[in-house]
Amino acid sequence: MKHLSKKILCAMFVLATTLFTANAENKLSEIQKSGEIKIATNAEFEPFEYKNGDKIVGIDIDITKKIAESLNAQTKINDVSFDAVTLELNSGNCDFAIAAMSYSSDKAQNVDFSDVYYYSKQAIIVPNNSNIKSSADLDGKRIGVAMGFTGDIYCTENFKNAAIERYNKSSDAVLDLINNRLDAVVVDDAPAKKLISLSNNKVKMLDEYLFEEGYRIAVPKGETELLEHINSELKSLKDSKEIDKIVDKYITDSYSPSIDLIAQIYNNLKEKDRYKMIINGLLTTLEITVVALLIGIFIGILISAVKVSRKENFVIKILKAIADLYLTIIRGTPVVVQLFVMYYLIFSSTGLSKVVVSMIAFGINSGAYVAEIIRSGILSIDVGQYEAGRSLGLSESITMRKIIMPQALKNVLPTLVNEFIQLIKETSVAGFIGVTDLSRAGDIIRSQTYEPLVPLSTVAILYLITVIATTFFMSFIERKLRVNDKR
Amino acid sequence: MISVKNLYKEFHQENKLLRILDGINVDIQKGEKVAVIGPSGSGKSTFLRCLNGLEKPSSGSIFFKGTDITAKNCNLDLIRKNIGMVFQHFNLFPHLTIMQNITLAPVSLKIYSKEKAEYYANELLKKVGLDDKANHYPSQLSGGQKQRIAIVRSLVMKPELMLFDEPTSALDPEMVNEVVAVMSDIARHGMTMVVVTHDMSFVKNIASRVLFMDNGEIILDETPEKLFKNCENVRVSKFLNKLI
Numbered sequence: 001m002k003h004l005s006k007k008i009l010c011a012m013f014v015l016a017t018t019l020f021t022a023n024a025e026n027k028l029s030e031i032q033k034s035g036e037i038k039i040a041t042n043a044e045f046e047p048f049e050y051k052n053g054d055k056i057v058g059i060d061i062d063i064t065k066k067i068a069e070s071l072n073a074q075t076k077i078n079d080v081s082f083d084a085v086t087l088e089l090n091s092g093n094c095d096f097a098i099a100a101m102s103y104s105s106d107k108a109q110n111v112d113f114s115d116v117y118y119y120s121k122q123a124i125i126v127p128n129n130s131n132i133k134s135s136a137d138l139d140g141k142r143i144g145v146a147m148g149f150t151g152d153i154y155c156t157e158n159f160k161n162a163a164i165e166r167y168n169k170s171s172d173a174v175l176d177l178i179n180n181r182l183d184a185v186v187v188d189d190a191p192a193k194k195l196i197s198l199s200n201n202k203v204k205m206l207d208e209y210l211f212e213e214g215y216r217i218a219v220p221k222g223e224t225e226l227l228e229h230i231n232s233e234l235k236s237l238k239d240s241k242e243i244d245k246i247v248d249k250y251i252t253d254s255y256s257p258s259i260d261l262i263a264q265i266y267n268n269l270k271e272k273d274r275y276k277m278i279i280n281g282l283l284t285t286l287e288i289t290v291v292a293l294l295i296g297i298f299i300g301i302l303i304s305a306v307k308v309s310r311k312e313n314f315v316i317k318i319l320k321a322i323a324d325l326y327l328t329i330i331r332g333t334p335v336v337v338q339l340f341v342m343y344y345l346i347f348s349s350t351g352l353s354k355v356v357v358s359m360i361a362f363g364i365n366s367g368a369y370v371a372e373i374i375r376s377g378i379l380s381i382d383v384g385q386y387e388a389g390r391s392l393g394l395s396e397s398i399t400m401r402k403i404i405m406p407q408a409l410k411n412v413l414p415t416l417v418n419e420f421i422q423l424i425k426e427t428s429v430a431g432f433i434g435v436t437d438l439s440r441a442g443d444i445i446r447s448q449t450y451e452p453l454v455p456l457s458t459v460a461i462l463y464l465i466t467v468i469a470t471t472f473f474m475s476f477i478e479r480k481l482r483v484n485d486k487r
Numbered sequence: 488m489i490s491v492k493n494l495y496k497e498f499h500q501e502n503k504l505l506r507i508l509d510g511i512n513v514d515i516q517k518g519e520k521v522a523v524i525g526p527s528g529s530g531k532s533t534f535l536r537c538l539n540g541l542e543k544p545s546s547g548s549i550f551f552k553g554t555d556i557t558a559k560n561c562n563l564d565l566i567r568k569n570i571g572m573v574f575q576h577f578n579l580f581p582h583l584t585i586m587q588n589i590t591l592a593p594v595s596l597k598i599y600s601k602e603k604a605e606y607y608a609n610e611l612l613k614k615v616g617l618d619d620k621a622n623h624y625p626s627q628l629s630g631g632q633k634q635r636i637a638i639v640r641s642l643v644m645k646p647e648l649m650l651f652d653e654p655t656s657a658l659d660p661e662m663v664n665e666v667v668a669v670m671s672d673i674a675r676h677g678m679t680m681v682v683v684t685h686d687m688s689f690v691k692n693i694a695s696r697v698l699f700m701d702n703g704e705i706i707l708d709e710t711p712e713k714l715f716k717n718c719e720n721v722r723v724s725k726f727l728n729k730l731i
Contacts (some may be wrong), residue, residue, distance in 0.1 A: 085637075382576075384576055384577075388578035388580070390564075390567065391539055391570070391572040392572075392640070392641070392644065398595050402595060407580075
C-alpha cells in the first residue's frame with residue numbers, strides 16, 4: 001500500500017550506512033536492559049495506527065503491545081511522517097517500525113522485514129446482475145471507496161477514467177450500490193463480507209481481489225536476535241488467533257445482522273451501552289447550543305447597541321466600522337469554515353477542548369444574526385421612548401439598558417427562539433472537527449452496526465423533541481411577559 | 488431663567504433649504520407661564536424641543552440659568568434633570584409599572600434612594616388622584632390618566648422648568664380638563680412653564696404670557712388679556728377666530 005519514493009530511499013541508504021557502524025550493540029538486549037521498547041509509526045492510517053483523541057491506537061499498536069509484553073517492556077511510540085519511519089529506524093532512535101508496511105526489494109536493502117502479520121485484501125463488490133466480471137472491467141465505471149483508504153488510493157491511481165465517489169463509511173457506499181448510484185465498491189475484505197450479508201445478498205463479491213499485500217514489521221539491518229524474537233512472537237499470536245481478535249476489534253463487528261426491529265433497537269441502543277453515547281451527544285449538543293446562544297446574545301446586544309448609537313464621536317465611529325466588518329465576515333462565510341478556522345488556526349495551540357471551541361465558534365456566528373434581530377427590535381421601539389428617557393436626564397446607555405433594550409428584547413423573543421432552534425440543528429456541524437454531538441453519536445453507532453434505521457431515527461426524534469420542548473417552554477415565557485401588554 | 492439668542496434651525500431636503508426656526512430671540516423669567524401658539528408647521532414644537540436639547544439648533548444659543556446648553560462641552564444630562572418634559576403621546580414606559588415609571592430616573596441617577604423616591608411618587612400620585620394605580624401598567628390606564636402620570640414622572644425630579652409639548656392634543660375632549668387641572672395646580676405652586684398648545688382654556692386661564700409663532704418666527708409676544716381683547720395683527724386674529 002504505501003511505497004517510498006526512490007529519492008528518499010537513496011537518502012536513507014546513505015544515512016543508514018554511516019550510522020550502522022556507530023550502532024553496534026544488540027537491540028534485543030538493549031530493550032531487555034532498559035525495559036523500554038521504542039517504535040516508529042505514522043499514526044494516520046486507520047485502523048492500523050491512528051489518533052483517538054490524544055492517544056495513538058490501532059491494530060499495529062495492539063500487536064506492538066503484545067510483543068512488548070513478551071519482553072516485559074513498556075512501549076514508547078514515535079509518531080513521524082510515513083517517509084521518515086524507516087529513516088527513524090536507521091538513525092538508531094527506534095527498535096522497530098510498524099506502519100502497515102509491505103515488502104519491497106528497495107526497502108529490503110536498508111531494513112530487515114519480519115514475517116507477514118496481516119494480509120490486506122481489497123474486495124470488489126458489485127450488484128448480483130452486474131456485467132463487471134473482473135477488475136479489468138472497472139475503469140470508466142462509478143466506483144465507491146472509503147475516503148483516504150487503500151482502495152481509494154489504488155483506484156484513483158489505476159482507474160483514470162473511473163468516477164471515484166469517496167464516502168466516509170463503506171456502508172454508505174454499499175447502500176448507494178444497492179440503489180444503483182454506483183457500479184462497484186472497493187473495500188477491505190473483512191468489512192466487505194459483513195456488508196454483503198447486511199444487504200440481504202443483493203450484492204456480491206467478485207472472486208478476484210483487486211490486490212493483496214502482506215504487512216510486515218521492519219527492524220534495523222543486522223538485528224537478527226530481535227527479528228527472530230518478533231517472528232516467533234508473531235507466530236504464536238497467529239497460532240492463538242490473537243491477531244484475528246485484534247483485527248476484529250478494529251475492523252469488524254461480532255454482531256450478526258437482523259431485520260427484526262426490536263433486535264435492531266436492542267443492538268443499536270442497548271448493546272455496549274450505546275444509548276449512553278446518544279445521551280451524551282444530546283447533552284453536548286444542548287451545552288454547545290445554550291452557551292453559543294448566550295455568547296450570541298451578549299455579542300448581539302453589544303453590536304446592535306453600537307450600530308444604533310446616536311453619538312457621533314471618534315470611538316463610536318471606529319466601533320461601528322468594526323461591527324460592520326464583523327457582520328459582513330460572519331454572515332458572508334459558512335459556519336463550517338468559521339468552525340475550521342477557529343479550531344485549526346485561531347485556537348490550534350491553546351489546548352481548548354473541541355466542545356469549548358465549538359461554543360465560541362457558534363457563539364460568534366450566532367452573534368451576527370442575533371445582532372441584526374435585536375437591532376430590528378430596537379428600531380421597532382417608538383423614538384418617543386428614547387426621548388422620554390433622555391429628557392428625564394438619563395444618559396444614552398441607561399436609556400438603552402433600562403428602557404429600550406427590555407422592550408426590544410421582548411419584541412424579538414419569538415425571532416430569538418427561532419435562532420435558538422436553528423442553532424440546535426446547526427451545531428451538528430461540530431461533528432466535522434470531531435465533537436461527539438447528537439448527530440455524530442448517531443453516525444458512530446451507524447458505522448459500528450451498519451444499520452441506519454435505528455440510530456438515524458433516534459437522532460431525528462431527539463432533535464424534534466428538543467425543538468418542541470423549547471418552543472413550548474418559550475411560548476409559556478412569552479405569555480408571561482405579555483401580561484402587561486394589550487395585544 | 489431662559490435666554491434664547493438668534494436661534495436658527497434649518498436642514499436641506501431635496502436640494503431645498505427648509506428653515507424651521509428663523510431667528511428666535513426671547514427671555515423667559517422664573518415663574519412665568521408661557522403659552523406658545525400658532526398654526527401647525529410654524530416651529531412651535533421644534534422651539535420647545537431645543538430648550539432641553541432634544542433638537543440641535545443650526546446656530547444661535549440658549550442659556551439656562553446662565554449655562555449655554557448649545558455649547559459642545561455642555562453636559563445636557565445634568566441640565567435635563569432640572570427641566571421636565573411632557574409629550575403629546577405621553578411616552579410612558581410600557582414595560583414598567585406606574586411606580587417604576589416614576590422612580591426609574593431619580594433612582595438610576597441616584598437622586599433619591601428607592602424608598603424616598605417611592606415616598607415622593609406616592610405623594611404626587613395622591614395629588615393627581617391616581618395613587619391606586621401605582622402597580623398598574625400604562626396599558627391599563629386611560630389617556631388622561633397616562634398624561635397625569637407623565638406629569639408626575641417629570642415632577643418627581645423637582646425640576647425648575649417644565650416643558651409641555653401639546654399635552655392635551657392626543658386626548659379625548661372629556662379628558663382634557665383633568666390634565667389642565669393638574670397643570671393649573673402646578674402653575675399655582677410657582678413653576679416656570681413653557682407650553683405648546685392649541686387649547687385656549689389653558690391660554691386664557693393659566694398663561695401669563697403668549698408667544699405666537701408663524702414660519703419659524705415669534706410674531707407676537709403679549710399677555711393673554713391683550714391678545715384676546717384687542718389684537719392688531721391680522722394673521723393672529725385670523726388664527727384665533729378659527730379656533731374660537
